[in-house]
Amino acid sequence: MTMLRSVVVGCGSHLPAKVVTNDELSQRVETSDAWIVQRTGIRQRHIADAGETTSVLGTRAARAALDDAGMGPEDIDLVICATSTPDHTFPSTATQIQAALGIHQGAAFDLQAVCAGFVYGVATADKFLTTGGAKRALVVGAETFSRILDWTDRTTCVLFGDGAGAIVLEAREGEGTSADRGVLNASLRSDGRHREKLYVDGGPGSTGTTGFLRMEGKEVFRFAVGSVTDVIAESFRATGTTPEELDWFVPHQANRRIIEASADKLGIAREKVVLTVDRHGNTSAASIPLALDVARKDGRIREGDLVMIEAIGGGFTWGASLIRW
Structure with a gap:
């Protein structure tokens, strides 16, 4: 029995240029590279500059995903941005990404499930695509967690970084088996x-x-x-x-x-x-x-x-x- 599947047709990401190592953090709080690596596996993280908002990072990742898919703004009718660090209380970061990409049709909204946000975003887009509510979706995960960190708290500030990633999903027919894309x-x-x-x-x-x-x-x-x-x-x-x-x-x-x-x-x-x-x-x-x-x-x-x-x-x-x- 044929059925619609949400197929990944493009993938992209973007990281801020600024890299902060564990040794650099040890100059700000009482910690060390060895302590962080042993407990978390983290050696460095990327930190956004003042002008790099969540929507800026998300737009760059989304554009890379569109390029990878060989698609343009006219091909997308759904934008979902998973984030806990939006540019503004409103409007949604997704609408800012939508506008920056030149997408003028369809719907765009944010989804907030913190670190599980991208998984929730994929599940949500899948429901739209497999029920005919949209044909192609951009699912973006974008964060500037550095903006909500207490940089005096060594138990949390060493853990987080900034960045964005995105995929393009397209509704395509499958056979209804686990072999489907x-x-x-x-x-x-x-x-x-x-x-x-x-x-x-x-x-x-x-x-x-x-x-x-x-x-x-x-x-x-x-x-x-x-x-x-x-x-x-x-x-x-x-x-x-x-x-x-x-x-x-x-x-x-x-x-x-x-x-x-x-x-x-x-x-x-x-x-x-x-x-x-x-x-x-x-x-x-x-x-x-x-x-x-x-x-x-x-x-x-x-x-x-x-x-x-x-x-x-x-x-x-x-x-x-x-x-x-």
């Missing part, structure tokens, strides 16, 4: 009882300020490894596939230890794990599309490969999607 499954979860473990202590409706990121690192680690693998297992069950069939595991790039422990728990071989956390740090909703673009450009991810994306974010929100590239 495109999004095969998406499993999403959230549990708002965990707010205090990872949140920003401000907002227009509460304090009237931007606020700073606050995190209980041990609790986040425990939950990430112990609980969020359910969505990955569900994706395998729903598609009738197994970890052995997976070509690439592209998780949210927050912490190397979390990534490796999750892969081990699920029986995913470590050589199938795409890691960019050492170069990018945690770029929240941008981390997965950044990693996808790296692995595609260096030749690892190829057409027909079975790719799993997975993330957990504040809230908690978490999710996974299985994609045939």
Whole structure:
């Protein structure tokens, strides 16, 4: 039985030029390169300059994805931007990306699920495309987390970076099997009882300020490894596939230890794990599309490969999607 699938036809990314190493951070807060690498795997991160807003980074990544797909603004009728660091309270960052690209048709909106935002964005775009609500979608993950960091808090400021990544999805007919190219499954979860473990202590409706990121690192680690693998297992069950069939595991790039422990728990071989956390740090909703673009450009991810994306974010929100590239 034929059915519509959301097929990845383009991929792009953008990172700010400014790179901040662990040694540079050790001059600002009490930390060291060895301490950061041992606990997180991070060696450096990119930090946006004053003029590099989230929409600027997102636009550059989206334009690269359009170029990769061989498409122009007239081909896109849906723009979704996953971000927790929008340029403004409103209008949405997605509409600013839409305007900057010269897209004048269709819909554009932001989606906020913190680090799981890109997975949520892919799942949302998939619903539009497979139900006839749109033909081609830009899904962007863009963040300037450096703007909401307390640079005196060594437990959080060493973890995050800025950047953006994007993919172009196109509705195409498939046979309705796991051999189809495109999004095969998406499993999403959230549990708002965990707010205090990872949140920003401000907002227009509460304090009237931007606020700073606050995190209980041990609790986040425990939950990430112990609980969020359910969505990955569900994706395998729903598609009738197994970890052995997976070509690439592209998780949210927050912490190397979390990534490796999750892969081990699920029986995913470590050589199938795409890691960019050492170069990018945690770029929240941008981390997965950044990693996808790296692995595609260096030749690892190829057409027909079975790719799993997975993330957990504040809230908690978490999710996974299985994609045939």
